[in-house]
Amino acid sequence: MLLWAMGCRPVATVTVAVKPEIKTSVAAMKPLPMPADLNNGVYTELINPEAVTYFYNRRHFEIAWLHDSAFALADSMVSFIRSVRFMGLLPQNYHLAELTSLRGLRPDTTLYYRKEALLTDAFLALAFDLKYGRLRTNTNQREMDSIGNQTLGNALTINSIRDVLESMEPKHQPYQLLKNSLREMLVKTDSSDRNALLAGSTYDSIAHHRIIRQVEVNMERWRSELADLGDRYVWINIPSYQLYVTEYGRQVLESRVIVGKTDTPTPALTSIIRSISLYPYWNVPRKIAMEELLPAIQQDTSYLRRHNFEVLDKNGAVWNPAMLEWKKFNENYFPYTLRQREGRMNSLGIIKFVFENPYAVFLHDTNAKGLFQTKFRALSHGCIRMEKPVELARYLVPDPGRIDRIIKDKKQFTVVLSRPIFIYIRYLTCEYIDSTLKCYDDIYGLDKEMIRLLYKSRNPAASRL
Numbered sequence: 001m002l003l004w005a006m007g008c009r010p011v012a013t014v015t016v017a018v019k020p021e022i023k024t025s026v027a028a029m030k031p032l033p034m035p036a037d038l039n040n041g042v043y044t045e046l047i048n049p050e051a052v053t054y055f056y057n058r059r060h061f062e063i064a065w066l067h068d069s070a071f072a073l074a075d076s077m078v079s080f081i082r083s084v085r086f087m088g089l090l091p092q093n094y095h096l097a098e099l100t101s102l103r104g105l106r107p108d109t110t111l112y113y114r115k116e117a118l119l120t121d122a123f124l125a126l127a128f129d130l131k132y133g134r135l136r137t138n139t140n141q142r143e144m145d146s147i148g149n150q151t152l153g154n155a156l157t158i159n160s161i162r163d164v165l166e167s168m169e170p171k172h173q174p175y176q177l178l179k180n181s182l183r184e185m186l187v188k189t190d191s192s193d194r195n196a197l198l199a200g201s202t203y204d205s206i207a208h209h210r211i212i213r214q215v216e217v218n219m220e221r222w223r224s225e226l227a228d229l230g231d232r233y234v235w236i237n238i239p240s241y242q243l244y245v246t247e248y249g250r251q252v253l254e255s256r257v258i259v260g261k262t263d264t265p266t267p268a269l270t271s272i273i274r275s276i277s278l279y280p281y282w283n284v285p286r287k288i289a290m291e292e293l294l295p296a297i298q299q300d301t302s303y304l305r306r307h308n309f310e311v312l313d314k315n316g317a318v319w320n321p322a323m324l325e326w327k328k329f330n331e332n333y334f335p336y337t338l339r340q341r342e343g344r345m346n347s348l349g350i351i352k353f354v355f356e357n358p359y360a361v362f363l364h365d366t367n368a369k370g371l372f373q374t375k376f377r378a379l380s381h382g383c384i385r386m387e388k389p390v391e392l393a394r395y396l397v398p399d400p401g402r403i404d405r406i407i408k409d410k411k412q413f414t415v416v417l418s419r420p421i422f423i424y425i426r427y428l429t430c431e432y433i434d435s436t437l438k439c440y441d442d443i444y445g446l447d448k449e450m451i452r453l454l455y456k457s458r459n460p461a462a463s464r465l
Contacts, residue, residue, distance in 0.1 A: 041110060041114060042110060042113045042114050042117050043117055046117065046118075046121045047121050047122075047124070047125045048121060048124050048125060048128075048144055049121075050144070051124050051144035051145055051147070051148050052117055052120050052121050052124065052148075054144075054145050054148060055120055055124070055145075055148035055149070055152065056117075056120075058148075058149060063113075063116050064116070064119075064120060064152075064156055065077070065115075065116050065119045065120070066107070066112060066115065066116050066119075070156070072159075073155070073156065073159065073161055074119055076160075076161040076162065077119050077122065077123060077161050078096070078099055078100070078119075080126070080161055080162055080165060081094045081095075081096045081099070081122060081126070082096065082198070083198070084126065085186065085197055085198045085200065086179075086182065086183050086186060086198075087130065087169065087179065087219075088178075088179070088182060088215065088216035088219040088220065089126070089129060089130075089134070089216075090200040090202070090454075090455070091198075091199065091200050092200040093125070093129075093134075093200075094122040094125055094126055095118045095121065095122050096200075098118060099115065099118055099119070099122070102114065102115040102118075120148075120152065123151075123152050123155070123161070123165070124144060124147055124148055124152065126165055126168075127147045127151045127152070127164075127165060127168050128143075128144065128147055129223075130165060130166075130168040130169050130223070131147075131168040131169070131223070132223060132224065133220050133221075133223035133224045134220060134453075134454060135220060135224070135450065135453055135454070136223075136224055151164060151168065169223075170222050170223055170225060170227075171227075172222055172225060172229075174222060174428075174431060174432065175219060175222035175223075175225075177432035178215050178218060178219050178222070178430060178431075178432055178437075179219060180432075181215055181432055181437045182212065182215050182216065182219070185208055185211070185212055185215070186198065186212070189206075189207065189208055190207070193206045193207055197209070197212065202455040211437075211439060213451060213455075214429055214430050214439055214447065215430050215437070216454065217429070217430075217447050217450045217451060217454065218428050218429060218430040218431075220450065220454060221426070221427070221428060221450075226270070229246075229422065229424065230422050231247065231248050232245075232246070232247045232248070232419075232421050232422070233245075233246055233421060233422040233423065233424060234273065234363075234392075234421060234422070234423040234424070235423075235424050235426070236257060236259075236363075236384060236423070236424070236425045236426065237426055237427070237428050237431065238259045238260075238265075238266050238268070238425065238426065238427045238428075238443070238444070239427060239428065239429045239440035239441060239442065239443055240428070240431065240438070240440050241256055241257055241258065241259060241377040241378075242254065242255070242256060242257065243255045243256075243257045243363075243384075243386060243392075245392065245395060252395065253388070253391060253392060253395055255386050255387045255388035255391070255392065256372045256377070256386075256387040256388075257363075257377070257384050257385060257386050257387065258366065258371055258372065258377045258378075258379050258380050258384065258385040259377065259378050259379075259380060259384055259443075260378060260380050260381065260382040260383070261378050261379060261380065261381070262378060262443060262444060262445075264380070264381045264382045265378075265382065265444045266361065266380070266382050266383070266384060266425065267357075267359050267361060267382070267425070268425055268426050268427050269357050269359065269361070269425050270422070270423070270424055270425075271355040271356055271357050271422075271423050272355055272356070272420045272421065272422055272423065273353050273354065273355045273363075273396070273417065273420060273421050273422075273423050274354060274355065274356075274416065274417055274420045275353075275354045275414055275415060275416045275417060276351060276352070276353055276354070276393050276396065276397075276403075276414070276415040276417070277351070277352040277353075277354055277412075277413075277414050278350060278351055278393075278403075278406050278407065278411075278412065278413045278414070278415070279342035279343065279346075279350050279410060279411060279412045279413070280342060280346070280348050280350075280351075280352040280364075280412070281339050281340065281341065281342060281346075281412075282339065282340040282346055282347050282348045283337065283338075283339050284309075284337065284338040284339065284340065285360065285381070286334075286337070288381060289334070289337070289338045290330075290331040290334065291331075293309070293338060294326075294329060294330075294331075294334065297321075297326055298326050298327060298329075301321050301322070301326060304321050304338075305321075307340065307345070308340055308341040308343060308345050308346065309338050309339065309340050309341075310338070310339045310340075310341060311324065311336050311337075311338060311339075312336060312337050312338075312339055313335065313336055314335065314336075319336065324336075342412055343410075344367060345367055346367060347366070347367060348362070348364040348365060348366070349364055349365020349366045349367055349385075349389065350365050350389075350407060351364060351365040351389040351390065351393055352364040352365070353389075353392070353393075353423075355423055359382065360382075361382055361383050361384070361425075362383045362384070363383070363384045363386055363389075363423070364383060364384070364385060364386065364389065365385070365386065365389040365390075366385040366386075368385075369387070371385075372387045376441075378443045384425070390403065390407070393415075396417055396419075396421060397415060397417070397418075398418060402415070403415075427444065427446055429441075429442050429447055
């Protein structure tokens with residue numbers, strides 16, 4: 001785990017002086033031509049061509065940027081693009097080179113209209129990327145049209161590009177802390193490297209770039225997060241092997257956890273814990289039963305008794321293991337299921353927290369408590385083992401003593417929660433905790449693919465929709 005200690009003081013935004021365009025009034029300008037009327041490059045190679053043309057169609061193709069009352073907005077837009085690395089984005093993805101090259105243009109020319117379209121396209125792309133993330137794929141044209149009609153319209157009305165675009169960012173405090181950390185690192189980098197990074201460099205040869213890139217990857221993950229996590233929730237970060245319970249912005253419980261191995265990873269998911277199962281059975285997944293348990297049973301059938309396993313047929317009836325011909329069973333033929341009886345020897349321990357999900361993943365106790373002392377804790381088949389399950393169970397019920405009484409009785413019991421609680425299982429390899437930026441091992445290799453997607457050149461000719 002790498003540590004980068006830093007403060008969270010705000011850093012002044014870098015502004016760049018730009019040469020003003022040749023000004024003209026709206027009355028003197030012709031409407032921005034529609035693609036059907038002009039096939040000479042105004043709308044070519046845009047990021048979101050449909051949204052751009054929809055925006056101008058709604059305006060009856062009146063220009064928005066390149067007239068007397070909006071030239072400052074156009075300059076502000078270019079300046080904002082130059083500074084987007086402070087937000088974890090790359091300026092080259094928003095037409096910066098072409099916008100910079102289009103200077104001193106005569107009004108009512110193809111290049112003049114081209115710059116107008118590029119400014120709109122860059123704004124729409126930035127607004128979308130800041131709100132939803134660059135890697136979101138399940139968007140639709142209506143969302144982009146809404147950004148054009150409402151967000152860009154609002155920026156033009158209040159005459160502020162930066163305020164409106166910054167309002168699109170996630171409001172989650174962890175995102176804001178990562179953003180502050182990124183700014184601090186960029187400012188502390190020596191001037192030549194800083195200038196290269198702000199210009200969009202992605203080379204590992206630059207000092208601190210690896211950690212900068214890791215922060216940017218996790219800012220991208222936060223952009224895809226829900227707008228509101230709720231007042232009470234359980235939060236599990238897989239790479240940090242930690243669980244937190246948050247209530248009205250205050251952390252009320254923390255626990256170490258064990259997560260899935262690299263070949264049986266714990267999935268990221270959102271669900272609701274609705275009940276607690278005490279002294280649960282462990283119904284062994286078929287893959288585990290075939291690959292791990294069946295070979296051990298075929299070597300010595302007493303393995304079942306020693307580990308408290310039962311053999312059930314398809315109707316749920318329990319069979320005597322001595323009556324079965326274990327040698328004839330294999331992964332293609334085993335018409336039974338295995339179940340581990342309740343108790344402290346059970347692999348689930350004595351407590352299981354039940355929440356719906358398509359992966360058959362649970363949060364539960366464990367009978368292997370010593371593993372919580374190890375640094376690398378990606379050790380399970382995908383479920384999450386918790387060091388403090390009793391404490392969480394006590395927190396979730398109105399009468400904590402009830403949990404203690406059930407545990408003492410040593411009987412199977414299900415407690416239905418009167419106040420179900422959201423559970424978020426996430427994969428974040430960077431967090432800002434206790435005034436320190438903490439970076440964790442990318443145990444499932446998910447950062448690598450995100451880096452490839454985030455830092456590849458955007459193909460402007462391909463619509464993102």
